Amino acid sequence: MLDLKFIRNNLDSIEQMLQNRNTDVDLSEFRSIDTKRRQLLTEVEGLKNKRNTCSDSIALLKRQKEDASAQIAEMREVSREIKQLDAQISQLDAQLDALIHMIPNMPHESVPVGSGEEDNPVVRTWGERPSLDFEPQAHWTLGEQLGILDFERGAKITGARFTLYRGAGARLERALINFMLDEHTTRHGYTEVLPPFIVNKTSMTGTGQLPKFADDLFKLEGLDYYLVPTAEVPVTNIYQNEILEAHELPVYFTAYTPCFRKEAGSYGKDTRGLIRQHQFNKVELVKFAAPDNSYEELEKLLADAESILQKLNIHYQVVNLCTGDLGFSASKTYDIEVWLPGQGVFREISSCSNFEDFQARRANIRYRPKEGGKTRYVHTLNGSGLAVGRTLLAILENYQQEDGSVVVPEVLRPYMGGMEVIR
RNA sequence: GGAGAGGUGGCCGAGUCGGCUGAAGGCGCUCGCCUGCUAAGCGAGUGAGUGGGGAAACCUGCUCCGAGGGUUCGAAUCCCUCCCUCUCCGCCA
Numbered sequence: 001m002l003d004l005k006f007i008r009n010n011l012d013s014i015e016q017m018l019q020n021r022n023t024d025v026d027l028s029e030f031r032s033i034d035t036k037r038r039q040l041l042t043e044v045e046g047l048k049n050k051r052n053t054c055s056d057s058i059a060l061l062k063r064q065k066e067d068a069s070a071q072i073a074e075m076r077e078v079s080r081e082i083k084q085l086d087a088q089i090s091q092l093d094a095q096l097d098a099l100i101h102m103i104p105n106m107p108h109e110s111v112p113v114g115s116g117e118e119d120n121p122v123v124r125t126w127g128e129r130p131s132l133d134f135e136p137q138a139h140w141t142l143g144e145q146l147g148i149l150d151f152e153r154g155a156k157i158t159g160a161r162f163t164l165y166r167g168a169g170a171r172l173e174r175a176l177i178n179f180m181l182d183e184h185t186t187r188h189g190y191t192e193v194l195p196p197f198i199v200n201k202t203s204m205t206g207t208g209q210l211p212k213f214a215d216d217l218f219k220l221e222g223l224d225y226y227l228v229p230t231a232e233v234p235v236t237n238i239y240q241n242e243i244l245e246a247h248e249l250p251v252y253f254t255a256y257t258p259c260f261r262k263e264a265g266s267y268g269k270d271t272r273g274l275i276r277q278h279q280f281n282k283v284e285l286v287k288f289a290a291p292d293n294s295y296e297e298l299e300k301l302l303a304d305a306e307s308i309l310q311k312l313n314i315h316y317q318v319v320n321l322c323t324g325d326l327g328f329s330a331s332k333t334y335d336i337e338v339w340l341p342g343q344g345v346f347r348e349i350s351s352c353s354n355f356e357d358f359q360a361r362r363a364n365i366r367y368r369p370k371e372g373g374k375t376r377y378v379h380t381l382n383g384s385g386l387a388v389g390r391t392l393l394a395i396l397e398n399y400q401q402e403d404g405s406v407v408v409p410e411v412l413r414p415y416m417g418g419m420e421v422i423r
Numbered sequence: 424g425g426a427g428a429g430g431u432g433g434c435c436g437a438g439u440c441g442g443c444u445g446a447a448g449g450c451g452c453u454c455g456c457c458u459g460c461u462a463a464g465c466g467a468g469u470g471a472g473u474g475g476g477g478a479a480a481c482c483u484g485c486u487c488c489g490a491g492g493g494u495u496c497g498a499a500u501c502c503c504u505c506c507c508u509c510u511c512c513g514c515c516a
């Protein structure tokens with residue numbers, strides 16, 4: 001959510017931003033609702049002031065055992081007016097609130113203007129494509145042949161886009177989770193948290209999933225509870241409605257959670273394999289930072305995520321999302337895309353973003369600056385470190401051998417009971 | 424799930440029969456004094472949000488005592504609904 005005053009003073013640049021993001025939010029009514037609201041506010045506050053002072057004098061009269069019925073009668077009328085104005089104001093508040101919750105974040109100046117993913121510039125590339133002297137297979141073929149991924153039974157148990165992992169597959173998934181958490185906690189300074197996997201509406205609104213993206217979420221029947229679509233939601237909301245001290249910043253959290261997404265609007269896309277599931281595992285990185293160094297923190301967070309792929313020795317590239325591809329709440333996002341030889345493409349495996357104060361304002365997360373003075377909103381950041389299912393499939397495709405077996409990356413062997421090859 | 428108690432400022436904790444309590448007192452924090460240094464002591468200050476005025480320091484209105492409604496001229500204080508915490512019982516991994 002953007003600052004109301006900022007919106008008021010920068011309507012033109014916001015309109016431009018909406019265009020760059022290919023979003024259509026109608027701001028034409030903003031001005032009139034905002035002015036009307038402030039008008040009524042001034043009016044009702046004047047009346048409340050009158051009521052407050054009169055109440056004091058009524059109290060005084062009562063204490064002196066004098067008659068106050070004239071004032072009381074007058075105030076009865078004033079109170080009626082106040083009630084009426086308050087009702088009008090809260091209606092305008094609701095309208096304004098609905099409007100500003102639909103406005104996406106302002107992109108950072110380093111974000112290129114572009115219309116879609118084809119306009120995302122590549123920031124850097126790491127490693128090389130594996131030289132396979134045979135026709136590489138897609139992970140779904142490898143996984144089924146090895147008996148470690150069972151798509152049919154996943155679909156039987158639940159439905160499309162659910163997968164059953166078996167044997168070495170299940171263990172590899174677990175190995176990856178542990179490996180990633182260990183790296184981030186022991187080498188990169190993150191504190192591990194294990195949050196609830198179900199959150200309420202306030203938390204969803206705090207990080208920006210609601211109200212706009214309700215269709216992507218699994219909601220529990222009859223409750224205002226939702227399955228988490230990412231650990232970003234519960235972890236960022238750890239400090240919802242809190243004021244941190246400057247010396248506590250930055251705070252680094254890492255969390256493993258399953259993620260649940262309806263993937264509405266992706267019918268027919270990525271129907272095969274592990275790429276797009278309704279349930280997947282992810283290790284997330286979340287930071288709370290002071291505004292003056294949040295972009296340095298973003299670079300470090302990105303490097304922390306990249307280091308996992310480097311240790312696994314998998315070729316990847318980093319792209320800077322352009323305005324047309326940038327997420328609703330983000331000011332700036334880097335995607336890490338891994339090379340998938342079985343499909344001959346780069347696929348997103350991590351998304352690292354700085355939200356600046358957009359989420360902090362919604363979730364009311366502030367800090368007290370060192371130099372004192374008014375509290376300020378923190379900057380929130382997060383990134384996948386990494387998406388576990390996609391990492392597993394990247395390993396299958398990059399480490400496959402001609403006979404369909406898959407070599408276990410060295411760093412994972414201790415987590416796999418020493419297993420060197422899945423066959 | 425049943426019974427009871429409770430939710431007040433960064434923290435702890437008073438708030439009597441509704442009015443002078445945005446909130447006593449303490450802790451913490453900040454500044455000053457004192458001290459060879461530290462501690463102790465002394466003095467002063469110290470909530471948030473949102474409007475208006477001012478170049479600014481600052482002045483000023485309104486709102487906020489778990490959340491939302493209600494009663495009243497007036498509510499932290501009374502009533503209703505919901506949420507959360509604690510204790511006991513029941514159930515349970």
